[in-house]
Amino acid sequence: MSTIPRAFTTDDRxxxxxxxxxxxxxxxxxxxxxxxxxxxxxPTASVEWFAFSAWEIACSPIMAPGYVHTHPRVIGTDxxxxxxxxxxxxxxxxxxxxxxxxxxxxxxVNTWQxxxxxxxxxxxxxxxxxxxxxxxxxxxxxxxxxxxxxxPRYWAGVPDxxxxxxxxxxxxxxxxxxxxxxxxxxxxxxxxx
Numbered sequence: 001m002s003t004i005p006r007a008f009t010t011d012d013r014x015x016x017x018x019x020x021x022x023x024x025x026x027x028x029x030x031x032x033x034x035x036x037x038x039x040x041x042x043p044t045a046s047v048e049w050f051a052f053s054a055w056e057i058a059c060s061p062i063m064a065p066g067y068v069h070t071h072p073r074v075i076g077t078d079x080x081x082x083x084x085x086x087x088x089x090x091x092x093x094x095x096x097x098x099x100x101x102x103x104x105x106x107x108x109v110n111t112w113q114x115x116x117x118x119x120x121x122x123x124x125x126x127x128x129x130x131x132x133x134x135x136x137x138x139x140x141x142x143x144x145x146x147x148x149x150x151x152p153r154y155w156a157g158v159p160d161x162x163x164x165x166x167x168x169x170x171x172x173x174x175x176x177x178x179x180x181x182x183x184x185x186x187x188x189x190x191x192x193x
Contacts, residue, residue: 005187007091007179008172009069010058010165026058026067027161033057034158043154047167048087048144050152052079054164055089055171068168071183072114072122077175080141088143089171091179094123095138095186109134140182142175 019025036053037043044050058067059077076092094112097105110126110133125135148170153160 004180004184005071007071007074007176007183010067010169010172011069012165014065015067024161024165026063026165029057029063029067030054030159030161030164033062037152037154037159043152043157043159045152047146047149047151048079048081050159050164051144051149051167051171052087052089054159054167055079057164058168067165068172071180072116073183073186074179075123075137086143087146088141089175090139090141091175093138093140093179093182093186095136097134097136101134101136105132105134108132111135138182138186140179142178144171145174148174 015025016023019028021028033053034043036056037050039046039049044053055068055077056062059070060066073094074091075094078090078092080088080090082088097111108131110128110131112123112135113126115122115124126133150163150166150170153163
């Protein structure tokens with residue numbers, strides 16, 4: 001029986017062990033990027049905005065390596081709001097061609113390249129432009145449970161690291177359910193049949 005991969009994880013030990021302030025590497029990044037939390041020059045009181053900003057800082061490319069570690073198929077996340085004020089996060093994943101796309105383009109097309117072995121691997125676009133290249137992605141938009149997100153807290157305008165970590169971990173939990181199920185299917189297409 002195979003395990004379902006987690007799309008997003010956090011690493012508090014690495015965060016603490018590699019902190020220039022001996023408390024939290026992520027906390028230092030929050031202080032350097034506190035402007036992402038400003039709403040008309042004032043720290044935002046919006047739980048969604050606070051969580052999105054905390055998430056953006058916790059992920060690569062702002063933090064490298066990030067406080068949030070992502071599954072190799074995850075190539076990006078973006079906040080999304082609809083006309084009714086509901087919020088979500090869109091997660092973009094590396095995906096294989098659908099059979100109809102493969103039939104249309106043929107087998108000689110450059111596409112996503114997997115590098116590495118077993119659990120330690122990454123996906124990338126091929127470097128070569130020697131032939132046609134096509135890349136398919138799968139996007140999933142996951143609605144946020146706003147009531148689960150913490151109330152924003154600041155110290156002298158700097159986001160509170162513990163509150164920001166709580167927001168990030170809550171987003172990981174919300175996203176991991178549906179995204180991890182998709183990852184299991186993408187990594188083992190027979191599992192979805």
